[in-house]
Amino acid sequence: MLLTDSFLDYLLYERNYAESTVKRYQMDILELQKFGEEQIEELTPSGVDAELIREWIIFMMDRGCAPATINRKLSSLRTYYKFLLRRGEVEVDPLQKITGPKKTKPLPVFLREKDMDRLLDDIDFGEGFEGCRDHMIIEMFYATGMRLSELIGLDDEDVDFSTSLIKVTGKRNKQRLIPFDEELKRSMREYVNVRNEAVSVRSDAFFVRENGKRLYPSIVSSLVKRNLSKVVTVKKRSPHVLRHTFATAMLNNGADLGSIKELLGHESLATTEIYTHTTFEELKKVYNQAHPRA
Known part of the structure; x- marks a missing residue:
């Protein structure tokens, strides 16, 4: 028998785990x-080795288990074997050199250039400030790639016309510097003029509410979601x-990764490289849709 009742009691009474959590540990071990x-007629805790664990991982992957699920099950086993080692019931932890499957990072969601053109050129954002x-x-956001918090x-003094x-x-x-073109310059000057006319008392902030105070993150997130909904269903x-969308558009139009890294303010080039995968996925879609033998 692999599972010991003393381990479940330890989780329940010493670690104060919820019964549902203890049940999950139990199911993973069973x-x-x-x-x-x-494969082994009578399995004991000391009879489990690294080879068996690896075969179990492959078995779960073949059944379609997600990496996160497999890693959670391995975490349960690691806790169990640490418990057994402390009690002297086993001499070796079979999971010591086991590495779980890596989680696949989802590709960034972005908008096509034609959708952004339609949003900025054709969609009505309403009158007034x-x-x-x-x-x-x-x-x-689209012209600079800056973060929401950025x-x-x-502030007004951060924009040098x-x-x-x-x-x-x-x-x-x-801090970093982001260049802007004549089109964005015209848009910013127009916004500043409208803002200064509509808002009499203001803070130092470049983007403000009608009361002149700095915007909240939730306000910006809400207005972005509302307006993107007008052109896309993602x-x-x-x-x-x-x-x-900014990074993908830059890459698609010939910018090198190093420049995009600096514009985005990434610490590592590896972070920026995710956009090469995004572009490649887009190329695959185009190929599959257009090529007669795809």
Whole structure:
């Protein structure tokens, strides 16, 4: 018998785990036991070795278990064998050199360039200050790739119209400069004029509410979701999607990864490389749709 009642009592009474959690540990261990007993007639805790664990992992993967599920089951077994080692019931932890399957990172969601063109050129954002501001926010995200926190944190003094540079304060207060073109410059000047006319008392913030105070993250997230819904049906419609859209558009139009890394404020090039996978997936879709033998 692989499972010991003393382990379940330990989780329940010493670790104060919920009964549902203890039940999950029990099921994970019994699942390994069932698999192992198909190969070993009478399975004991000391009879489990690394080879059996690896075969169990392959078995679960073949059945379509997600990496997260497999790693959770391995975590249950690791806790169990640490318990057995402390009590001297086994001499070796068979999971010591076991590495679970890696979780596959989902590719970033992004909008096609034609959808962004339609949103910025054809969609009505409404009249007055709020409509102008909301359009400016969408355009700013798409033109610069900045994060939500960076956009909210922008002050008037961070936008230098003479040099066409925006100073952005990113993670860990690290600052970087993002250049902007004539089109964005015209849009920003128009927004500033409308804002200054509509809002009499303001803070130092570049983007403000009607009362002149800095925007909340929830306000920006809500307006982005509302306006993206006008051109796309993708489930995720957040400011970060516009950041992904900026990076993908830059890559598709010839920018090198190093430049995109600097514009996005990534610490590592490896983080930026996810966009090459995104572009490749898009190329595969185009190929499958267009090629007669695809």
